[in-house]
Structures are given as structure tokens and as C-alpha cells.
Amino acid sequence: MQLTVARIGRAHGLRGEVALDLRTDNPEARLVVGSSIDTEPAEAGPLTIERARLHQGKWLVTFAGVTDRSAAERMRGVTLVVEADVSDEEDAWYPHELAGLRAELEDGTVVGEVQGLEHLPAHDMLVIKETDGSRTLVPFVHAIVPVVDVPGGRVVLDPPGGLLARDADRLEVAEPTPGSGDSSDGSDGTDGTND
Incomplete structure (x- = not known):
């Protein structure tokens, strides 16, 4: 089974860098420069991380062979995946x-x-x-x-x-009772006189 690490978002700048929509709590371990990462769809990868950095709270990555904005835009929507293992953290599950x-x-x-x-x-x-x-x-x-x-x-x-x-299904809607001001004849419950 594969786990989603991130989804590739929009291009950043002109030199092939892309923003990532992260799905991992540990991006530093998953986005190591030089590492190869599988993709979904599989034919889009594997991708080798050439550069990774945090910029204004967003992870930006450059992949080997992606050298311009057009190539980066074509990668938008590709998912980065890794083989799943069992979580060894308490109160953390995949x-x-x-x-x-x-x-x-x-x-x-x-x-x-x-x-x-x-x-x-x-x-x-x-x-x-x-x-x-x-x-x-x-x-x-x-x-x-x-x-x-x-x-x-x-x-x-x-x-x-x-x-x-x-x-x-168990929530009951209160039904109006006769004489409670609800009139089935469309009147407002007054006798029509002005006091």
C-alpha cells in the first residue's frame, strides 16, 4: 500500500520549482535532496528531488529534469507517494x-x-x-x-x-397542537378586530 506524501501544486517562479500540498507530518524526512520518490500516476515518475526548501510556510521543490515553468505546470496534480509501513508513533495512524x-x-x-x-x-x-x-x-x-x-x-x-x-432519524420535529396559534385556514389567529 502507498501513502501520499504530497500533491504537486502550482509552479513557483520560472526555473521549474513547484509548491507542494503536503500530506505528511515529517516533510524533512520525506523530501531529502537526492532521494527518488514514486508518483501517482506512476508514469509521471519516479522523481528525484534536486532542491527542497520552506518558503513562507510552504514547501517548494525542484525535481531533476524540470527546468522551466512550463514543465513545472505540467506536473500540477501529480501525487508523490511512498510505500506504507506501520506507524510507530503513539496516537498517530496512517x-x-x-x-x-x-x-x-x-x-x-x-x-x-x-x-x-x-x-x-x-x-x-x-x-x-x-x-x-x-x-x-x-x-x-x-x-x-x-x-x-x-x-x-x-x-x-x-x-x-x-x-x-x-x-x-431519531430527532423529532415538534408538531403544533390545535389552538396553539397555528391556523390551517391561513389566518393569523386574530379575530380581525382592532383594539
Whole structure:
């Protein structure tokens, strides 16, 4: 299985440098000058990193053989990938480790299966396919996902009310009672007199 390190973005300058949209927490280890990195689609690579630098909070990279802006623009959208291994960090998991895990509530009720992980600006979101087929994004934060048990094949969720589609079915809409001011004849409930 392959992990996404980054997606190549727009060209920067005129000499083939590109901006990267990172998907790794450790760019210094992944973007080592002289290293070769596979791509998706595979025919776009492998690419050899000739230069890598951090500029105004954004990683910029130059690849061997990419010497001008036109060549850099043609690379836009290419994904840089590496072979996956198992994460050895506590409280850190690769997306492929999470995909397929059973999603259950704290009482053991199975609510679905983890389909993957989406990287959003605020934080990562678990993509859950609920038992009714609904696709739900669950914030991947400890307060809502207190347990990730990869060996046990499960994640435990403690979602706020209404987050899961199964909860939406249980929410009741209050029906107006007769004489509560709701009039089916279209009137506003007044007797038409001015006091």
C-alpha cells in the first residue's frame, strides 16, 4: 500500500520549482535532496528531488529534469507517494491503518465502518460509512474518537447528538397542537378586530 506524501501544486517562479500540498507530518524526512520518490500516476515518475526548501510556510521543490515553468505546470496534480509501513508513533495512524475498522459507540453498538481519512484545514476527518449507507465525516479528535484500536479492528466514537445520520432519524420535529396559534385556514389567529 502507498501513502501520499504530497500533491504537486502550482509552479513557483520560472526555473521549474513547484509548491507542494503536503500530506505528511515529517516533510524533512520525506523530501531529502537526492532521494527518488514514486508518483501517482506512476508514469509521471519516479522523481528525484534536486532542491527542497520552506518558503513562507510552504514547501517548494525542484525535481531533476524540470527546468522551466512550463514543465513545472505540467506536473500540477501529480501525487508523490511512498510505500506504507506501520506507524510507530503513539496516537498517530496512517490512513490505510484506519480504513476498514469497525466504528462503534462506547456501548458497543456498531454504527458503520471507517472508509478513510480526509485532511481538512481545521483537522482530519474520519470518513465513516454508516450501516444505512450514509457517508459521514467525523472530526478525528480525541473528544469524539477516544479509542483507536487497530489490532482490535475498531474505533470507538463518542459523537455529539446529530453528528451521525442514525441520530438524525431519531430527532423529532415538534408538531403544533390545535389552538396553539397555528391556523390551517391561513389566518393569523386574530379575530380581525382592532383594539
